[in-house]
Amino acid sequence: MLDRPAFPTVSLIVNGTDRTVAADPFASLADTLREGLGLTGTKVGCDAGDCGACTVLMDGAQVCACLVATAQAEGRAITTIEAADPLIDRLRAAFLAAGAAQCGICTPGMIMAAADLLARNPSPTRREIEDGIGGVLCRCTGYIKIIEAIEAVARGANAFAPVAEAGAAVGARIARADGLPKVQGTDRFGADFAPEGALWLRAVRSPHARARFTLGNLAAVKAAHPGLEAILTASDIPGANSFGIFPTIKDQPVLAPGFVRYRGEAILALVGSRAAVEGIADAALPITWEVEPALIGVEAALAAGATPLHANIPDNVLTRGYLETGDVAEGHRLGAATAEGRFRTGFVEHAYIEPEAGYAIRVGDRIEVTACTQAAVMDQEEVARVVGISMAQVRIIPSACGGGFGGKLDVSIQPLIAVAAWLTKKPVRIVYSRTESMASTTKRHPSQIHALMSADAEGRFTAYEMTGDFNTGAYASWGPTVANRVPVHATGPYKVPHVRNATRAVHTNEVPAGAFRGFGVPQAALAGETLIDDLAERLGIDRWAIRRINAIDHGDRTPTGQILHASAGLPQCLDAVKAGYDTLMAEAAAHNAPGGRMARGVGVACMWYGCGNTSMSNPSKMRITLGRDGRLTFLNGAVDIGQGSSTVLLQIAADALGLPTAAFDFVVGDTDRTPDAGKTSASRQTFVSGNAAKLAGMDLRAKILALANAGPQARMSLDGDRLTVEDGEASRVIDLSVLGSEADAIVLAGEGEYDPPTTALDARGQGIPYATYGFAAQVAEVEVDRLLGTVKVTRILAAHDVGRAVNPTLTEGQIHGGIAQGLGLALMEEYLPGRTENLHDYLIPTAGDMPEITIHLVEDTEPEGPFGAKGVGEPALVATAPAILGAIRHAVGVRMTEVPVLPHRLWAAMQGREAAE
Amino acid sequence: MHYFRPTSLADALAIRADHDVTVLAGGTDVYPVRTARRAWGDPAHKDVLDISAVTELRGISEEADHVRLGALTTWSALASAGLPPLFDGYVQAARAVGGVQVQNLGTLAGNIVTASPAGDGIPNLLALDAMVELASRAGTRTLPFAGFATGYRQTALRPDEIVTALILPKLTGARSTFLKLGARAYLVISIAMVAAVVATDAEDRITAVRIAVGACSAVAQRLTALEAALLGQPLGQAAGLVMAGHLAGLAPIDDVRATAAYRLAAAESLVRDALTDLAATAARRAA
Numbered sequence A: 001m002l003d004r005p006a007f008p009t010v011s012l013i014v015n016g017t018d019r020t021v022a023a024d025p026f027a028s029l030a031d032t033l034r035e036g037l038g039l040t041g042t043k044v045g046c047d048a049g050d051c052g053a054c055t056v057l058m059d060g061a062q063v064c065a066c067l068v069a070t071a072q073a074e075g076r077a078i079t080t081i082e083a084a085d086p087l088i089d090r091l092r093a094a095f096l097a098a099g100a101a102q103c104g105i106c107t108p109g110m111i112m113a114a115a116d117l118l119a120r121n122p123s124p125t126r127r128e129i130e131d132g133i134g135g136v137l138c139r140c141t142g143y144i145k146i147i148e149a150i151e152a153v154a155r156g157a158n159a160f161a162p163v164a165e166a167g168a169a170v171g172a173r174i175a176r177a178d179g180l181p182k183v184q185g186t187d188r189f190g191a192d193f194a195p196e197g198a199l200w201l202r203a204v205r206s207p208h209a210r211a212r213f214t215l216g217n218l219a220a221v222k223a224a225h226p227g228l229e230a231i232l233t234a235s236d237i238p239g240a241n242s243f244g245i246f247p248t249i250k251d252q253p254v255l256a257p258g259f260v261r262y263r264g265e266a267i268l269a270l271v272g273s274r275a276a277v278e279g280i281a282d283a284a285l286p287i288t289w290e291v292e293p294a295l296i297g298v299e300a301a302l303a304a305g306a307t308p309l310h311a312n313i314p315d316n317v318l319t320r321g322y323l324e325t326g327d328v329a330e331g332h333r334l335g336a337a338t339a340e341g342r343f344r345t346g347f348v349e350h351a352y353i354e355p356e357a358g359y360a361i362r363v364g365d366r367i368e369v370t371a372c373t374q375a376a377v378m379d380q381e382e383v384a385r386v387v388g389i390s391m392a393q394v395r396i397i398p399s400a401c402g403g404g405f406g407g408k409l410d411v412s413i414q415p416l417i418a419v420a421a422w423l424t425k426k427p428v429r430i431v432y433s434r435t436e437s438m439a440s441t442t443k444r445h446p447s448q449i450h451a452l453m454s455a456d457a458e459g460r461f462t463a464y465e466m467t468g469d470f471n472t473g474a475y476a477s478w479g480p481t482v483a484n485r486v487p488v489h490a491t492g493p494y495k496v497p498h499v500r501n502a503t504r505a506v507h508t509n510e511v512p513a514g515a516f517r518g519f520g521v522p523q524a525a526l527a528g529e530t531l532i533d534d535l536a537e538r539l540g541i542d543r544w545a546i547r548r549i550n551a552i553d554h555g556d557r558t559p560t561g562q563i564l565h566a567s568a569g570l571p572q573c574l575d576a577v578k579a580g581y582d583t584l585m586a587e588a589a590a591h592n593a594p595g596g597r598m599a600r601g602v603g604v605a606c607m608w609y610g611c612g613n614t615s616m617s618n619p620s621k622m623r624i625t626l627g628r629d630g631r632l633t634f635l636n637g638a639v640d641i642g643q644g645s646s647t648v649l650l651q652i653a654a655d656a657l658g659l660p661t662a663a664f665d666f667v668v669g670d671t672d673r674t675p676d677a678g679k680t681s682a683s684r685q686t687f688v689s690g691n692a693a694k695l696a697g698m699d700l701r702a703k704i705l706a707l708a709n710a711g712p713q714a715r716m717s718l719d720g721d722r723l724t725v726e727d728g729e730a731s732r733v734i735d736l737s738v739l740g741s742e743a744d745a746i747v748l749a750g751e752g753e754y755d756p757p758t759t760a761l762d763a764r765g766q767g768i769p770y771a772t773y774g775f776a777a778q779v780a781e782v783e784v785d786r787l788l789g790t791v792k793v794t795r796i797l798a799a800h801d802v803g804r805a806v807n808p809t810l811t812e813g814q815i816h817g818g819i820a821q822g823l824g825l826a827l828m829e830e831y832l833p834g835r836t837e838n839l840h841d842y843l844i845p846t847a848g849d850m851p852e853i854t855i856h857l858v859e860d861t862e863p864e865g866p867f868g869a870k871g872v873g874e875p876a877l878v879a880t881a882p883a884i885l886g887a888i889r890h891a892v893g894v895r896m897t898e899v900p901v902l903p904h905r906l907w908a909a910m911q912g913r914e915a916a917e
Numbered sequence B: 001m002h003y004f005r006p007t008s009l010a011d012a013l014a015i016r017a018d019h020d021v022t023v024l025a026g027g028t029d030v031y032p033v034r035t036a037r038r039a040w041g042d043p044a045h046k047d048v049l050d051i052s053a054v055t056e057l058r059g060i061s062e063e064a065d066h067v068r069l070g071a072l073t074t075w076s077a078l079a080s081a082g083l084p085p086l087f088d089g090y091v092q093a094a095r096a097v098g099g100v101q102v103q104n105l106g107t108l109a110g111n112i113v114t115a116s117p118a119g120d121g122i123p124n125l126l127a128l129d130a131m132v133e134l135a136s137r138a139g140t141r142t143l144p145f146a147g148f149a150t151g152y153r154q155t156a157l158r159p160d161e162i163v164t165a166l167i168l169p170k171l172t173g174a175r176s177t178f179l180k181l182g183a184r185a186y187l188v189i190s191i192a193m194v195a196a197v198v199a200t201d202a203e204d205r206i207t208a209v210r211i212a213v214g215a216c217s218a219v220a221q222r223l224t225a226l227e228a229a230l231l232g233q234p235l236g237q238a239a240g241l242v243m244a245g246h247l248a249g250l251a252p253i254d255d256v257r258a259t260a261a262y263r264l265a266a267a268e269s270l271v272r273d274a275l276t277d278l279a280a281t282a283a284r285r286a287a
């Protein structure tokens, strides 16, 4: 085999310039643009035409660059996001101002698709916009702000995001602090850069769910392929061949040592030239498999005599979660009605558009890993462990992160490339394929829930009882978190005196389930909210009213025994959607009165979500420095995965300090430079890191005021290296350049650290698991085709108590994106290992699937939060799916207990109901 | 791996005859297949015969009694060709394939050679009574489309042949429609689909009708029993004449997208909807 083929050249016109490049004629144009011409603004999310991230214009028409052979671009005009073009400039500005780029990985493709559309049709209808961008997937925004941005350009509106004055940043709709490179296509994601000459790594993965294997003569393989630098196996891992989220459960090998527990587990790492590692067929490697029967599904794993996955867990039950308050049997007795149900959900894929990618480089006795991640310091720990070095020897530099949603909390590529770079002493890069990302990284836990709920004749809930089994797959990942978070939240945001919730996380021979927006709470909410609708029906109470009667409020006690002293805005959320709910109900009744094929329905659901880790210390530290040169630097270790923490934390820090956001430079996430902010998960960054940012700003302010001898009301301004402090009549100018020293260019530094006050939960789940909770009520309107079983979600009203919307544009963006994911969970998303492991068969919502969304931001100030704020990242998703299920039931009278409600499932349920009638 | 990119049909046919190649047109099926194989460590690929530079395979021409679509005609080119109402259904399919990016690349010929049961072009070509023109070094032959699509991802294309064109006969006064059912709005593979062509006389009675259902059998199928039952009937009442038995020849399967039972029921609804649609457009035209 030829490892380094010599390629012919192809000449094309890229963004108006003639370019000639040597490339494999069959390589995709996307690959040639990125690797051959260094134009990495064109992204690759699937390499199969399914995501549109690679959209470019070819002779003015949008195409997927991953489907065009490089040879076919010969002589063609190719326009990419890097182009200088007035229409593209207007789109860039509009996307930035509207908050249409969150993580930004879809943005280049979206902008190119929009440019194609507007060039042909300068004033498109909304439907035409949806058609025009329908081939580009976005997992973050729910498309709403993208469509608004395109509409703004079509209208010729000027796109300006406000610029906040000093002290007025919190609450302002400023543009994302990290937004400009996202709309220019210059933001650097994990696959966008690597040191010159970096080796490539490809993991060879098990096609079997459970098997033993032996390896033959790998030295011979290496000898036959001069482009191969190394073939790594389990025995090559220099440190511990294991990683995992919990310090006590490091159960997942970097490379499987002779035994695999799920399809997609890595067994070998090929390291070498790209041509070499990609050119070797797995079938040509000396691997002998001995396939064993796999445990698929929790029933199989819990069956008597099931072979354990892990020797130390004989019954395959990884963890149990438990909460009990009152006497649940007594609670049911007090009820006038009891509802019962069994519910199932499947694996759900995060489907961030950026597959995992990055590189590692050894620098002396240190290793540096640059990759997309949600948790830099956790990566640092894991890398140190597997390489067998100290944490101080590991530097993690997060690249821009093209979506995470929990899926990039666990390490994936990091241990592999770190080990390879350490051993070969050469830089090593990796880019997961879409299928590799889907087959090998974590999912949302499939669940099986049995629940009972009772209410008295007035509709007051008296008891809630649930047992839930969560399929945690082959390795622990975040399984314990799910098992513990669910019992706390399963009852929903309601006053319920008698509760017993019990969960199990169960190992199976399936892909590990880990963290995914909501940690099990969305699954539990489907059960609880359905039972509430049951009770409303039995007791003849309106579905909104029964929720309002029971809504948890200030001064109420949660099932863990915590009293909500403040910021418990569910009643306000419900009140905010009441008028809309009544209107939609009346409209649905009028629409359905004549009968007919299309049935309209309305559903309502509530949710709550504790911000931060459950009953665990999860501190965050932030630092702001002021240099001799007047540089104000915000050292922020919180990774922005698109949700906007870099912007929100900046707004908080700026107001705490009293300088405008524009005065700041920022450094994000680099473990050598930024203090540990904890991970971007559990909707904790606004609340936890926000407090740390505020304290850091206040600390620096206090130091400056002391230096200027000024009072607390003083106003500051920064002009180059001159800092002016005005206090009433008095004004003082501090010349920063004469302070500090050459050696220490930092003149002043402010630091802030915050750890939310929580207490441990006892054996009955009693305690204070979270310092604060987010609340929401959502109303969904759907139209169901009675004959085809198809569901179109037409409207969503979403009221969210966020404490304080630090940046309403970003908050709305989180809610839109959460609703899109909730809609996907309800109607279309189902990951089936080996069957839906690409974005062709695994369906996420497209631009044409989104409802009209009306948002009500409720700001019930959280005194413990920075400027009253708390989290919104996860809460956005939880209420949507149950509201949609409620609406379907209202429309056609069938109670769906399994998601996704694919057309055939709804149709079968409607048939079943007809048969019963 | 060799990559051939001839500019003439003669050269293309010579390469096709002499080498074992994958024909490459728009690449919208070839590349995803390559990506899927590579994901599980299978990087090998046959030599490639890229026909996209062969000018003889381009172009749409409207003749007195037929329309000729060159093999390289893309979905977008079909949609913007301004063809008569007989081709409305095929155009609707063109707008429902993937997203615009895929419509701009994917070709009509590629769609029929892939011969996926869910190929959106296929029921339309059955309903249009299309012919497929095939060429090899030995010469050219023309097959009725029904004889070309032979099975699940199987066609009558010989290893030395290339599809050169689709020939769609005209039918005076006829129009058509296409309905596709999927689980989301864009980028979606059909769960079931129906293409219907109908012509009526002055009294709105059906004088010719061809209805084909896709994704409900290995190869899309015409509903000949239904067609026979509809002939001579008023179009306005046609939807009411559809009976489950008319779909008895279909053999749908259970897969990740839907169950067989559902597919059959959905196809029946879609057939009625298609006829209702056609009656409505007829009524609109009359008004």
Ligand SMILES: Cc1cc2nc3c(=O)[nH]c(=O)nc-3n(C[C@H](O)[C@H](O)[C@H](O)COP(=O)(O)OP(=O)(O)OC[C@H]3O[C@@H](n4cnc5c(N)ncnc54)[C@H](O)[C@@H]3O)c2cc1C
Binding pocket: A048, A049, A050, B022, B023, B024, B025, B026, B027, B028, B029, B030, B031, B032, B051, B071, B072, B096, B097, B098, B099, B102, B105, B106, B107, B108, B109, B110, B111, B112, B113, B114, B118, B119, B120, B121, B157, B161, B162, B163, B164, B187, B188, B189, B190
């Ligand atoms: C994201 C995405 C969504 C899609 N959605 C749909 C959809 O909704 N409905 C649908 O029907 N299809 C869909 N497709 C499939 C696809 O677009 C079509 O089947 C397309 O028409 C194939 O044409 P092509 O030119 O791209 O074929 P290619 O990929 O170039 O070739 C396809 C096959 O045909 C052969 N071939 C091509 N041209 C010739 C010729 N002239 N003579 C002989 N053999 C030839 C090739 O060898 C290959 O086997 C989708 C594809 C993608 C990537």
Ligand code: FES
Binding pocket: A030, A043, A044, A045, A046, A047, A048, A049, A050, A051, A052, A053, A054, A055, A064, A065, A066, A067
């Ligand atoms: S990368 Fe080309 S469509 Fe996804």
Ligand code: FES
Binding pocket: A100, A101, A102, A103, A104, A105, A106, A107, A137, A138, A139, A140, A141, A353, A402, A403, A642
């Ligand atoms: S902003 Fe669209 S995928 Fe993240």
